[in-house]
Amino acid sequence: MAKEKPGIPKGTRDFDPLEISRREYIFDTIRKVYQLHGFRPIETPAMEMLSTLMGKYGEEGDRLIFRILNSGDFTAKIDDEVWQTKDASKLSPMLSEKALRYDLTVPFARYVVQHQHKITFPFKRYQIQPVWRADRPQKGRYREFFQCDADVIGSDSLVNEAEFIKIIDEVFSALNIRVAIKVNNRKILAGLAEYIGYPDAITDITTAIDKLDKIGLEKVLEELTERGLSSAAIEKLKPVLQVTGTIQEKLDHLDAVLESSSTGSKGLDEMRQLFDIIAVTPVNSAVELDLTLARGLNYYTGAIIEVKSQDVLMGSICGGGRYDDLTGIFGLNDVSGIGISFGADRIYDVMQSLSLFPDSVGTFSQLLAVNFGEKERNYCMPALEILRARGVRCELYPEPAKMKKQMQYADKNNIPFVLMAGDEEMEKGVFSLKNMRSGEQHTLELEQVITMVHAHNGE
């Protein structure tokens, strides 16, 4: 048999040690902020029942769900007649009843319904796990990627919306990424749809105006025409999309437009309250009211949030919103939730292109002991035991190889210190410690070695 060239599926990646440490840096930063706000972790399985996921992400979303083929002789149970029809919608449930999770929000809603007896509401949870989408990969888009979600379920208060904006601000400040936080409200969009006489076309309207900053006003209006809106309706919508000014001015303008829509007015009211709450503990990042922000996930009902880098052209790196009835689908009514999701992989790409990772993030071993031979090795090993007990990550080169080779090993693995002990050092009970960054070398007692390594770590 011919040798197979190994590979991994399209849109998936291997991570090397440096990438892992940088990814962990992102995860740790997000996790820490979540914990500081009182969120608690859960995990759910990589696969869910297909029926749990279907219909929650819109038509496009359903298409992008990775299905898992049933095991065993599943084709034997299928009727010849059904088989002959080749009807995918009928055959699909017979071929596949499980699927890889598409996001973390729907599995969370499922989790809440299933475990409601032991949950105290409001329930604040975070979850950092991979999700899978059968999308065609491109820049910043993968088929397997990590989401870092936090949700609050069982609380209507807009304090939650404000807290998530605060969390977003804290995470990106800690990572040194300048972002714009865009906020909108589905109720305002619904109000606009009512206002122009197409209350049922909200999805068409929002997906079109979502592209405003990308393709421009004219193209958006063209698309709306294609989607079946009358020119009168478009003329009504046009000035609303062109509203500029401060958040306050935008809201005041919308008051007049949406006064006949109770949903729209409620959305405006929510937005006002939200900005009032944010004002109590202001954030560093730019927060904008963006009427063109729509977001495709169709379970959102209130506030919607999206975050973009100010310095790198990339899709959104964090998004979220309020969903009033997600658990209702699974039989638990009148529980409102809100959540956000950080896209760790895109954040990684942004940080990489801006060189924002600190140097210390790539350091694993802090010290390598050179192996000169059996006698010297036995002198070093107890010292390494002590170093480890004192929190120093260190290792001994396993072979008494050439000095050059051992030094290269330290160099390539980004190990900042090399410990050496030969006859002279052993006789005096000391060690030579070389700083690989500066090239400096000192003869030291073990205690001084520990101090020096720790001092370097702290810089």
Next chain:
RNA sequence: GUGACUGUAGCUCAGCAGGUUAGAGCACCAGAUUGUGGUUCUGGGGGUCGUGGGUUCGAAUCCCAUCAGUCACCCCA
């Protein structure tokens, strides 16, 4: 699902109006240098030119198909 582009060494690529034995840089291994890496110099290993077919005396080079990858659209983290 739609469209465009690209497949040559582990990586980045050159070669291509068809013509000896397919190249470079980086990386790797060894030596210069038997207790000092990251610099320098010398030498070495590594390729059925994505795959299959066609045109031709002759194909990495031209044509067709196929597979893979990248980017954009749709949609989204």
